[in-house]
Amino acid sequence: MKKKEVMQADKKYHMNVYGDRIPVVAKKGQGVYLYDKDGTEYLDFTAGIAVNALGYNHPQVTKAIQKQAENILHASNLYYFEIQSKLSKLLVENSCANKVFFANSGAEANEGAIKLARKYFTKQSKDKYKIIATKDSFHGRTLATLAATGQEKYQKPFTPLPQGFDFAPYNDLEAVKDLIDEKTAAIIVEPIQGEGGVNPATKEYLQGLRELCDQKEILLIFDEVQTGVGRTGSLFAYQEYGVKPDIFTLAKALGNGMPISSILACGDVAEAFEPGDHASTFGGNPLACRAAYATLKIILEENIIDQVKEVANYFQTELAKLEDKYAIIKDVRGKGLMIGVELRVSVKQIIKQVREENILILNAGENVLRFLPPLIINKDHVTKLIETLDQILSELD
Numbered sequence: 408m409k410k411k412e413v414m415q416a417d418k419k420y421h422m423n424v425y426g427d428r429i430p431v432v433a434k435k436g437q438g439v440y441l442y443d444k445d446g447t448e449y450l451d452f453t454a455g456i457a458v459n460a461l462g463y464n465h466p467q468v469t470k471a472i473q474k475q476a477e478n479i480l481h482a483s484n485l486y487y488f489e490i491q492s493k494l495s496k497l498l499v500e501n502s503c504a505n506k507v508f509f510a511n512s513g514a515e516a517n518e519g520a521i522k523l524a525r526k527y528f529t530k531q532s533k534d535k536y537k538i539i540a541t542k543d544s545f546h547g548r549t550l551a552t553l554a555a556t557g558q559e560k561y562q563k564p565f566t567p568l569p570q571g572f573d574f575a576p577y578n579d580l581e582a583v584k585d586l587i588d589e590k591t592a593a594i595i596v597e598p599i600q601g602e603g604g605v606n607p608a609t610k611e612y613l614q615g616l617r618e619l620c621d622q623k624e625i626l627l628i629f630d631e632v633q634t635g636v637g638r639t640g641s642l643f644a645y646q647e648y649g650v651k652p653d654i655f656t657l658a659k660a661l662g663n664g665m666p667i668s669s670i671l672a673c674g675d676v677a678e679a680f681e682p683g684d685h686a687s688t689f690g691g692n693p694l695a696c697r698a699a700y701a702t703l704k705i706i707l708e709e710n711i712i713d714q715v716k717e718v719a720n721y722f723q724t725e726l727a728k729l730e731d732k733y734a735i736i737k738d739v740r741g742k743g744l745m746i747g748v749e750l751r752v753s754v755k756q757i758i759k760q761v762r763e764e765n766i767l768i769l770n771a772g773e774n775v776l777r778f779l780p781p782l783i784i785n786k787d788h789v790t791k792l793i794e795t796l797d798q799i800l801s802e803l804d
């Protein structure tokens with residue numbers, strides 16, 4: 408098919424949930440570069456929305472997938488798999504969790520986390536089921552995770568949603584206190600809100616939530632679907648804050664592009680699910696586990712997180728210089744390689760102009776430029792982006 412035919416067939420045969428997509432037909436990726444079918448090379452600061460942590464086509468991940476495909480792709484969770492056990496062990500040994508469960512997407516992991524929190528109290532015959540979430544959050548598009556997503560535009564067409572969800576403004580501890588009652592089971596929060604505008608939690612907020620949860624017998628759930636697996640300069644963002652959740656979820660970067668997600672539970676919460684409570688046909692299948700195992704091993708053994716810290720430091724310093732230079736920039740925020748730049752204007756046109764210079768970047772809402780590059784990005788790549796932004800902003804200001 409020609410590039411134009413691909414786009415036309417999409418319009419005709421695929422449900423129109425993605426609207427007018429960016430006119431790129433992604434054909435191949437290598438490292439930090441994405442290649443269009445027409446041959447154009449893009450420097451990619453989106454990493455498949457925080458998925459391709461090690462970049463495209465990482466040789467060891469690709470090899471691991473190839474080798475696994477030659478043996479077995481799937482056989483159902485009726486059986487044991489060595490690679491699933493090894494991945495479970497690796498995650499537990501490198502986090503505060505005692506046990507894990509594997510699913511296939513971020514929404515599914517969060518859905519399972521909500522079920523796990525409710526089951527934890529049901530098992531103790533306690534009538535605690537309410538979940539407190541935050542405004543501007545994003546937890547997924549299944550009905551329960553939509554119910555936990557504090558953005559009306561996503562919820563509205565799908566009411567009635569599952570009951571028991573309340574919302575407090577982000578970073579507002581007092582508002583959470585006001586919502587807590589004896590039926591509150593859990594608080595679910597992103598350590599840094601992603602889709603909601605790249606809003607980092609303050610340390611006091613997450614620490615305060617931890618204390619509140621301890622006092623009131625409430626579970627603290629961190630949605631680390633976007634922040635997890637090295638993105639923020641720690642393996643998990645909760646480590647950045649020094650605040651341990653009872654449950655946290657991973658997805659995006661976990662398989663470096665292979666669909667896999669995980670619920671990780673700490674202490675006795677890890678024992679709440681019993682046989683029959685939860686399951687997934689594809690969840691933790693050996694192909695996905697192999698990719699995740701290879702990805703995590705590389706991140707742990709090849710100093711990727713130190714590199715993230717160093718390049719992120721440079722990136723944020725350079726953005727701060729642009730902020731000083733251009734009044735149109737309202738705020739630069741984020742942690743590690745999860746960075747948002749809030750502008751006083753819509754970012755749509757700027758993203759297009761950056762793309763015309765062969766660099767891909769994201770938005771988060773109307774006014775925020777969002778950068779989620781692969782974790783293997785280097786300073787030269789960042790310099791190229793900064794120079795491009797500088798040029799574009801100078802024409803606007």
Ligand SMILES: *Cc1c(COP(=O)(O)O)cnc(C)c1O
Nearest residue numbers: 512513514545546547601632633
């Ligand atoms: C992307 C995202 C999700 C949803 O993940 P899917 O794999 O699209 O279901 C949930 N929570 C956060 C924080 C995310 O960034």
